[in-house]
Amino acid sequence: MVVQLTDVLTAISHPTRRAIIGQLANGPARFLDIAKPFDTALNAVTKHLKSLEKAGLIERRKQGREVIISFRGEPLREVAGWMNEYERFWNERLDKFEQHFKNNKKKEKKP
Numbered sequence: 001m002v003v004q005l006t007d008v009l010t011a012i013s014h015p016t017r018r019a020i021i022g023q024l025a026n027g028p029a030r031f032l033d034i035a036k037p038f039d040t041a042l043n044a045v046t047k048h049l050k051s052l053e054k055a056g057l058i059e060r061r062k063q064g065r066e067v068i069i070s071f072r073g074e075p076l077r078e079v080a081g082w083m084n085e086y087e088r089f090w091n092e093r094l095d096k097f098e099q100h101f102k103n104n105k106k107k108e109k110k111p
Contacts, residue, residue: 004055008055010051011051011054016040016044016048017052020052056075058070
């Protein structure tokens with residue numbers, strides 16, 4: 001999972017790749033439809049798609065002469081699960097920190 005987690009985090013670190021994911025979240029698309037909104041060379045879009053594919057975030061399937069690209073959300077769920085563990089860790093620490101200050105305030109108020 002660590003390698004895939006790294007691949008997913010690397011893939012979503014770039015704004016163009018996040019925009020591609022946003023497009024594909026609305027449904028499958030052809031390569032040229034994906035590339036159209038970006039003011040960049042088709043080769044650059046291809047590299048972004050390869051990064052997303054390596055992370056397991058997209059899949060390609062042939063439909064006649066066309067290649068249809070679809071979004072796969074499962075890897076993002078794994079990242080969310082990993083992040084959730086750290087969210088619990090920090091919430092626990094912040095709760096203890098807050099309690100520490102509340103306890104000190106009570107001690108200061110005592111005559």
